[in-house]
Amino acid sequence: MSHTPFLRLMPMLIPAGITFIAFFLLPMVKLAVVGATGDAGLAAYASILTTPRHWESLIATLILSISVTAVALMISTLAGLFLVRNLFPGREVLVAMLTFPLAFPGVVIGFLVILLGGRQGLVGEISQALTGDKVVFAYSMTGLFIGYLYFSIPRVILTIMAAAEKLDPALEEAARSLGASTWRVLVDVILPALKPGLIASGAICFATSMGAFGTAFTLATQIDVLPMTIYTEFTLNANIAGAATLSIVLGLVTWLALFVARSLSGATVAASG
Amino acid sequence: MSESTAVHIRQCAKTFADGTRALAPVDLEIAGGETVVLLGPSGCGKTTLLRIIAGLETADAGGQVLFNAQDVTALPVEKRNVGMVFQSYALFPNMSVRENIAYGLRVRKHTRSQRAQRVAEMLSMMHINELADRAVSQLSGGQRQRVALARAIAVRPRVLLLDEPLTALDALLRERLRIEIDSLLRSLGITAIYVTHDQAEAMALADRIVVMSQGRIAQQGTPRDVYQNPQNPFVADFIGTVNRLRGTLTEHGVHAQGTLLPLGKGLTVSATKEVDLLFRPEDMRIVPAEEAQFIGTVSSAFYLGDRTRLLLAGIGDAPVMVEVSAREPIARGTEVGVSIDPQGLMMMPGTPS
């Protein structure tokens, strides 16, 4: 074995190495070290279990992200299939509009949810006019859920539509000719074909929801999602070690989801947002 | 084996949502166990008619499809019990060969052992035993189409519908699989409707050929009938090769290019009229000049191995194609005399020039 190619590559690896160390490794190590060097030492990592506010925040964020992902996948699959299979006037415009939420930062999405379900929101006014009760949901789990769904669906639906367009219609027709009902065709033919797209976009959807800050920041008054808790810990409570450990945990959970998705689908999955 | 299924198609037309008239009202009777080939150029409505029979497309109001006495017009494809084979194979990529073949049986809730037995039967019938546990992606085109056939037949469909099943395969494989399909259809005795644009395939497989043109049936009959007695210029042109000469029909015979050709026996003519004379390359012979009906100059000669195809200029407006045995070479520029076998002479109403 010759080492020459490697030696020749060395100079080229140096800039890449420096970038990696400076912008990726150092902050990560620092984060991990900071987490362990507070008053509590390494025990800070256990704080996520011993501090109710922390683990409640973790659980709430997980539940929110998982349910947003599940519902986004369901709605997007149905809507995506419908949009691919049906030609109707205004379809192009609708598809273009579906990508619109991607252009909004989290703050704006939070604002939209408040306009919809806040104290002066549309739903509140209508419900008051109809029943005399003002329905307000923007500042609860429901508000977060709707906000997260709003920015998740476009990501998923575009992936689903791309996959559904590639589906050979003859596959479905073959299944039907063999006696398969609509439900069986969905389960046996369509979903398997969409599976890689569902896994990839589901993972991105989950990762984005876990890390979303802007929407939660605008809305959250009653529940803290993990990124909010991290923010509160180091700005208001000056609990740098706590914030660092929570950050590491958030990073690990998200990375794990993406890793599992990548090994399931074989495709490259990258988090965004 | 259960009784075979006759298919009756009554006044089935199809206008697509965008206004395309794919099919004029078509009537077609297919006997139980018969192999009917729908033949015609691309876009003539073959697939549309097949899909109406399958239940994948609904005919315009007024059209009716019957399987024996049962009106299936309103039944969707999953209730019609038809087997389908597609040009693109349409095998389920997430299932093995075995699972593909068993799929229809699984949907019909056959027991595990019934399924295993039937799949084994199908595998050996299509000579693909060794492929049973392969993934679809590991199969060649020919193997895929064998699996697709096995999958379609496994559920014992009432009618087998095949849409250009061999078109995606290379010539040699196409021929081999065509022979296999032929013997399969004969041994099963199943009613089969086979769509193709390849006339050689149609001739080889069909009990009856239905030639289609622009959404209509141009002619139907046995392969021999359609080839030897085309009823209109479209069919004559589409099936095999024909030469065409303009002529005048009189009580003495047909005058064409200064030659009087005798009429076939039993033909009487009441009035003079313009006709097109049609004859096939293999119905012409090279003869000595003094016996010849026409003299032409060889403008091209194609040596095909088993025969030679000559193009003769100077007889009609277009070159006349003649097929001769390949023994002695004929050079370009040679003058040759030809005569037409009276048996092979076909006449159509003249096309105005």
Ligand SMILES: Nc1ncnc2c1ncn2[C@@H]1O[C@H](COP(=O)(O)OP(=O)(O)O)[C@@H](O)[C@H]1O
């Ligand atoms: N879904 C459709 N919408 C509109 N026009 C169609 C559709 N399917 C087929 N056609 C048209 O109908 C005609 C017949 O098509 P088809 O039956 O597929 O022909 P073939 O199978 O003989 O090639 C063609 O002109 C084709 O373009």
Ligand SMILES: [Mg+2]
């Ligand atoms: Mg076709």
